[in-house]
Amino acid sequence: MLGHMRTDDFDFELPGELIAQEPAEPRDSARLMVIDRAAGHIEHRVVRDLPDLLRPGDLLVVNDTRVMAARLFGRREDTGGMVEVLLVRPFTDTRWEVLMKPARRAAPGRRFVFETHEGPLEAVCQGRNGDTVVLDFAQAFDPARVGEVPLPPYIREYRGDPERYQTVYAREARSAAAPTAGLHFTPELLERLAAAGVRRTAITLEVGPGTFKPVNVDDPRDFDLHAEHITVPESAAGEVARAKAEGRRVVAVGTTVVRTLEHVARECGAVVPYAGWTSLKILPGDSFKVVDVLMTNFHLPRSTLLMLVCAFAGRELVLRAYDEAVRERYRFYSFGDAMLIL
Numbered sequence: 001m002l003g004h005m006r007t008d009d010f011d012f013e014l015p016g017e018l019i020a021q022e023p024a025e026p027r028d029s030a031r032l033m034v035i036d037r038a039a040g041h042i043e044h045r046v047v048r049d050l051p052d053l054l055r056p057g058d059l060l061v062v063n064d065t066r067v068m069a070a071r072l073f074g075r076r077e078d079t080g081g082m083v084e085v086l087l088v089r090p091f092t093d094t095r096w097e098v099l100m101k102p103a104r105r106a107a108p109g110r111r112f113v114f115e116t117h118e119g120p121l122e123a124v125c126q127g128r129n130g131d132t133v134v135l136d137f138a139q140a141f142d143p144a145r146v147g148e149v150p151l152p153p154y155i156r157e158y159r160g161d162p163e164r165y166q167t168v169y170a171r172e173a174r175s176a177a178a179p180t181a182g183l184h185f186t187p188e189l190l191e192r193l194a195a196a197g198v199r200r201t202a203i204t205l206e207v208g209p210g211t212f213k214p215v216n217v218d219d220p221r222d223f224d225l226h227a228e229h230i231t232v233p234e235s236a237a238g239e240v241a242r243a244k245a246e247g248r249r250v251v252a253v254g255t256t257v258v259r260t261l262e263h264v265a266r267e268c269g270a271v272v273p274y275a276g277w278t279s280l281k282i283l284p285g286d287s288f289k290v291v292d293v294l295m296t297n298f299h300l301p302r303s304t305l306l307m308l309v310c311a312f313a314g315r316e317l318v319l320r321a322y323d324e325a326v327r328e329r330y331r332f333y334s335f336g337d338a339m340l341i342l
Contacts (some may be wrong), residue, residue: 005283006222007215010310011301012322020335021157023164028189030088031330031337032256033322037313042321045327047184047338054251056197058293061236061261062253063179064202068143071150072121074114077199082107083112086150086176086209088132089229093140097132099209106133116146131213144173152177152334165334174229175207180297180334181254182222195226198251201239204231205256215302225279225304230260232274237264240290249292255305258282258291258312265289280306284315294341298332300323313341 028048035042045053054060057315070087083105085098100106108127112135113120122138149162167182168190190200210226217223240261243250263278265270271290281304294312299305310318315333321339330337 005220005285006218007220007302008218009315010070010220010303010319012319012326014301014326014332018326018329018332018336019154020253020333021155022160022220023183023335024120024331024337027164027184030184032337033321033325033330033337034217035313035317035339035341037317037341040317042324045340046159048180050189051192051196051198051339053342054196054198054293055249057243057246057248058199058251059239059242059248060193060198060251060253061257062167062169062182062200062202063169063205063207063256063260064169064171065179065206065256066144066173066206067149067164067173067175067178067207068173069117069149070146070147070176071148072114072116072146073148074112074121075125076105077111077122078212085114085133085135087143088145088176088208089206090143090220091134092205094137095126096135096137098135099127099131100133103133114146116141118146120147121306150176154333155335157249158335169185169202171202172204174204176209177207178206178334179254179256181208181295181338183334184338185253199239199243201236203233203236203257203260205229205260207256208327214300215304215307220281220283220304223281223304225281227277227279228256230263230274230276230278232260232264232271234273237273239341240292244271244290250290251293251295252291253295255294255296255299257310258288258294258308261290262288282311284311295338296341297334297338298322298330298336300333309341 032045087098123135126134206229263280
């Protein structure tokens with residue numbers, strides 16, 4: 001770990017018009033900045049070039065989580081005042097941790113009625129849990145069905161198909177946000193990668209709303225990440241173990257995959273079948289035990305995601321790449337372009 005680190009060290013100027021408001025069409029037509037860490041070289045390609053950029057035997061690891069229809073709109077039962085909640089995680093079938101706007105309405109005992117795709121849903125507030133609120137709902141419900149798929153707060157204009165904010169390999173709906181590096185893959189691209197000898201396996205990290213939380217302290221080492229649930233199935237653990245034993249590269253699709261694999265390796269000494277929670281924060285100076293190649297989108301200034309990328313590729317190289325991305329008019333954030341770090 002570096003002896004001196006400041007959140008300001010991970011800042012950069014980003015023109016607002018470069019924040020992508022809609023996805024590339026088709027998915028794999030997004031631009032891809034390729035960074036060679038050893039040579040310090042930057043190349044400009046497109047995502048559909050991945051079969052030419054990866055090697056036969058590389059193991060592509062994806063996060064197969066699906067975004068919940070987790071945004072609910074309702075009103076206070078007594079005054080009719082409007083509220084919006086984002087489901088974070090369940091404690092039981094009927095008790096949920098949520099984010100509420102406006103937060104001042106989250107008084108213990110206050111009752112709310114939410115209009116959902118399956119009819120009215122009543123809830124009573126049990127109080128705050130740090131930044132979040134605990135609600136007791138009158139009945140159990142399927143979070144994949146009741147609400148709207150939440151888009152990140154910086155996407156304000158998109159009115160297209162909500163499935164474009166899901167990966168093509170998404171499975172169980174348990175996340176409040178998408179693992180956005182995976183949004184660039186199409187079934188056809190996955191077939192081409194398989195034909196090129198690139199293997200694929202999947203882990204699950206249930207992305208929480210903390211992914212959008214800004215680092216609000218001067219030293220990022222003092223910033224705590226919101227815990228997120230991770231699962232490494234036996235099949236994925238076996239694939240990763242074989243790849244490492246045979247000297248094949250592990251290619252992480254997104255920072256969620258990095259945090260999952262590195263957490264398990266640190267906790268267990270190797271990537272093994274695992275189910276539990278992680279709040280792993282990776283900063284420059286930290287080592288990587290599993291991941292050899294990283295594919296990721298372009299992240300917010302001063303964010304823990306950008307810090308993780310800097311830890312993987314070096315702060316100076318990454319910030320130089322970000323400066324070049326701004327000059328070359330790359331599109332940023334969830335619906336934006338990607339980089340491949342070799």
